[in-house]
Amino acid sequence: MNAITKSPFAWLLKREYWEERRGFLRAQVIAAGVIIVLSILGVIVAEVARSRWSGSIQIGASGSLTDALQNALNHNVDGLVRALDATMAMFGMLAAVVLFFVVFFYLLGALYDDRRDRSILFWKSLPVSDTATVLSKAVSAVIVAPLIAVVVVLAAYLAQQIVMSIWFAAHGLNPFLLLWAHASPFSTWLHMLAMIPVNAVWALPTVGWLLLWSAVARSKPFLWAVAVPIIAGVLNFWIQLLGMPHVDLRFMWGDLVGRSLLSILPGSWMAVYADAPDINRLMNMDDANQHIGTYGMMYHTFLTPQMWIGAIVGIALIAAAIWFRRWRDET
Amino acid sequence: MNVAAEAIAEQPAHPAGSETVVQAHGLTKRYKNAVALDGTDFRIGQGRIVGLIGPNGAGKTTALKAILGLTDFEGELAVLGMDPRRQRPQLMREVCFIADVATLPRWIRVQEAIDFVAGVHPRFDRAKCERFLARTKLRANQKVREMSKGMIVQLHLAIVMAIDARLLVLDEPTLGLDILYRKQFYQSLLEDYFDENKTILITTHQVEEVEHILTDLLFIRDGKIALSATMDEMGARFAEVLVGAGQVAAARALNPIDERAAVFGKSIFLYDSADPEQLAQLGEVKRPSVSDLFVAIMKGTYA
Numbered sequence: 001m002n003a004i005t006k007s008p009f010a011w012l013l014k015r016e017y018w019e020e021r022r023g024f025l026r027a028q029v030i031a032a033g034v035i036i037v038l039s040i041l042g043v044i045v046a047e048v049a050r051s052r053w054s055g056s057i058q059i060g061a062s063g064s065l066t067d068a069l070q071n072a073l074n075h076n077v078d079g080l081v082r083a084l085d086a087t088m089a090m091f092g093m094l095a096a097v098v099l100f101f102v103v104f105f106y107l108l109g110a111l112y113d114d115r116r117d118r119s120i121l122f123w124k125s126l127p128v129s130d131t132a133t134v135l136s137k138a139v140s141a142v143i144v145a146p147l148i149a150v151v152v153v154l155a156a157y158l159a160q161q162i163v164m165s166i167w168f169a170a171h172g173l174n175p176f177l178l179l180w181a182h183a184s185p186f187s188t189w190l191h192m193l194a195m196i197p198v199n200a201v202w203a204l205p206t207v208g209w210l211l212l213w214s215a216v217a218r219s220k221p222f223l224w225a226v227a228v229p230i231i232a233g234v235l236n237f238w239i240q241l242l243g244m245p246h247v248d249l250r251f252m253w254g255d256l257v258g259r260s261l262l263s264i265l266p267g268s269w270m271a272v273y274a275d276a277p278d279i280n281r282l283m284n285m286d287d288a289n290q291h292i293g294t295y296g297m298m299y300h301t302f303l304t305p306q307m308w309i310g311a312i313v314g315i316a317l318i319a320a321a322i323w324f325r326r327w328r329d330e331t
Numbered sequence: 332m333n334v335a336a337e338a339i340a341e342q343p344a345h346p347a348g349s350e351t352v353v354q355a356h357g358l359t360k361r362y363k364n365a366v367a368l369d370g371t372d373f374r375i376g377q378g379r380i381v382g383l384i385g386p387n388g389a390g391k392t393t394a395l396k397a398i399l400g401l402t403d404f405e406g407e408l409a410v411l412g413m414d415p416r417r418q419r420p421q422l423m424r425e426v427c428f429i430a431d432v433a434t435l436p437r438w439i440r441v442q443e444a445i446d447f448v449a450g451v452h453p454r455f456d457r458a459k460c461e462r463f464l465a466r467t468k469l470r471a472n473q474k475v476r477e478m479s480k481g482m483i484v485q486l487h488l489a490i491v492m493a494i495d496a497r498l499l500v501l502d503e504p505t506l507g508l509d510i511l512y513r514k515q516f517y518q519s520l521l522e523d524y525f526d527e528n529k530t531i532l533i534t535t536h537q538v539e540e541v542e543h544i545l546t547d548l549l550f551i552r553d554g555k556i557a558l559s560a561t562m563d564e565m566g567a568r569f570a571e572v573l574v575g576a577g578q579v580a581a582a583r584a585l586n587p588i589d590e591r592a593a594v595f596g597k598s599i600f601l602y603d604s605a606d607p608e609q610l611a612q613l614g615e616v617k618r619p620s621v622s623d624l625f626v627a628i629m630k631g632t633y634a
Contacts, residue, residue: 011450018443020438117437121430122487124401127423128451329402 006146010138023102032156107210134240142200215324357406367393369554378527385551419423437476460493481512571619589627
C-alpha cells in the first residue's frame with residue numbers, strides 16, 4: 001500500500017483531488033446535506049402538527065407515529081426495509097446526478113484550463129509523461145470521483161439514520177430494532193460500490209470525447225464537445241426528413257450522440273437492457289431486493305457489444321487526447 | 332541582414348565548456364506561414380550561463396521549446412545526450428524551466444506544490460526547498476492566487492533551486508517583477524544554485540539585468556545564430572571607441588560595425604576584430620555593453 005501511495009501516479013491523482021475537491025467532495029456533501037436538513041425540517045413540521053392536533057407538545061408520549069411504526073414493525077417489516085432502501089437509493093441517485101455534472105465539466109476543463117492560464121508550462125516542467133497526466137484525469141473521473149460520491153452517500157445515510165433515531169427514541173421507540181437491524185440498505189450501498197467498475201468502462205466514450213475537446217479546443221471546449229454531436233444528429237434527422245440515405249436515427253441519437261455525452265451518468269448502461277425480452281429475469285427483482293439492477297445484470301453488461309465497442313472507441317479518443325496534450329503547440 | 336551581422340555569423344559557433352549540454356545542428360522549425368528556426372547550429376557547454384538574445388519573433392522561444400521537447404522540429408538536437416522529442420519525461424528529470432512568472436497554477440497551496448513536486452521528481456530536495464522558503468514570507472497553506480507576482484516567483488524559484496538539475500532554462504523569468512525581486516532573483520541563482528556542473532540558459536529583453544552574470548552570448552536573428560561567443564571572446568573581439576569630432580573620418584575608415592552620436596559632438600564607434608593600437612589612437616577604448624552590441628548587430632531587423 002505504501003508503495004502505491006508513494007508512486008508518482010498516486011501523486012497525480014492527489015493533485016487532481018486537490019484541484020477538484022470543490023466538485024468531487026464539497027458538491028456531494030452539500031447535496032446530501034440539503035436532503036438531511038430537509039428531513040430535519042420535516043420532522044419539526046410533523047412534531048408541530050402533532051402538537052397542534054393534540055393541543056399540547058408531548059414529545060415522548062405515544063401518538064399516531066408510535067402506533068404506526070409499532071404496527072409496521074409487527075406486521076409489515078418489508079415495507080419498513082423498503083423505505084430504508086429507498087432512502088439509501090435516494091441519496092445514491094442524487095449523488096449520481098451531481099457526479100454527472102461535476103465529472104462532465106471536470107473532463108472538459110481537465111486539459112484546457114491549464115492551457116488557458118499557462119500553468120501547463122509548470123506541469124510540463126516536471127518529469128511526468130503526458131500519458132500519465134491524461135490517464136490520471138480519466139481515472140479521477142471514473143474511479144476517484146465516484147468512490148468519493150459513494151462514501152458521501154454512506155455518510156449521508158448514516159447521518160439521516162441518526163436524525164431519525166433521535167426522533168424515534170424521543171417517542172420511546174427502539175431505533176436499533178427499527179432502523180439499524182436491517183442489512184438491506186447496506187447491501188444496496190455495496191451494490192453502488194460494485195457498480196463503479198461497470199460505470200467506469202461504460203463511461204469511456206464520453207470520457208475520451210470530452211478529454212479530446214479539452215486537449216484540442218483553442219477556446220470554448222464545452223461548445224465544441226456538445227455542438228458537434230448534436231448538430232450531427234440534427235443534420236442526420238433533417239436528411240432523413242428529405243428521404244435521403246441517413247444513419248439509423250436510434251443509432252445516431254443513442255449510440256453516437258448519447259454515448260459521446262451521457263455515458264458518464266452512473267447506471268446509464270442500463271439502456272442496453274431497454275428492450276431485452278428477458279429483462280425481468282436479468283433484473284431478478286423481488287420485493288425485498290429493489291436494487292438498481294442486480295449484480296448479475298450489472299456484470300452481464302461486460303458481455304454486450306455496446307460495452308466493448310464503446311470502450312474501444314473511448315480508449316482511441318483518450319489516446320488522441322494524449323497525442324494532442326503532447327504536441328499541441330500554442331504557448 | 333546587414334553586412335556586419337553576416338560577417339559575424341560566419342564565425343564558428345563554439346562557446347567554451349567542457350561537456351556539451353545542448354547541441355543543435357540544422358535545427359529547423361516551420362510554422363504555417365513563417366520559419367521560426369532556419370537550420371540553426373549552436374552548442375552550449377556545461378557550467379555556462381548563456382544569454383539567448385534576439386528581437387521578438389527571432390526564434391528564441393521556439394528554440395527553447397525545442398530544447399524542452401514542447402514542440403516538434405526538423406534537424407538534430409541533443410539535450411544532455413537525449414532527444415527531447417522522444418525522451419521528454421526522462422529529460423525533465425535533469426532539466427528545469429521557469430517560463431515566466433505567472434505559470435504556477437493559481438489554485439495550488441505552497442504545501443501542495445512542495446508535496447507534489449517531491450512526489451513526482453526524484454531529484455527534488457524537500458529540506459532545501461523549505462530552507463529557501465523560510466527566508467520568504469510565504470506560508471504553507473497560502474494559495475498562489477493570494478500571492479503577488481514577486482511571491483509567486485519566490486515560490487517557483489525555491490522549488491526549482493531545490494531540484495538538482497543539470498540545465499535550467501529561464502524564459503523571461505523576471506517579466507513584470509519590480510526591481511527588488513529582479514535583483515534578488517539573479518542574486519539567489521548565483522549564490523545558492525549555480526555551480527560548474529550546472530548550466531543556465533536565459534532569454535530576456537532586459538539585457539542589462541543579466542549582462543554581468545552571463546558567461547556566453549547567443550544572438551539569434553531570423554531563426555539563425557547571429558553571434559555565438561563567450562563574454563571573454565566578446566571583450567577581445569569587439570571594442571567601442573569614443574571619438575572626437577575631428578577624427579570621425581579616420582574612425583569610419585576602420586570599418587566600424589556601428590556608429591552613434593554621443594554628447595559634446597563626439598561619436599561612439601563599435602568595431603569587430605579591429606587592431607587595438609589603431610583604435611587607441613582614435614580615443615578612449617572600452618568593452619561594449621551587450622545591449623549596445625546587440626543593437627549594432629540587430630540593426631535593420633525592424634527596418
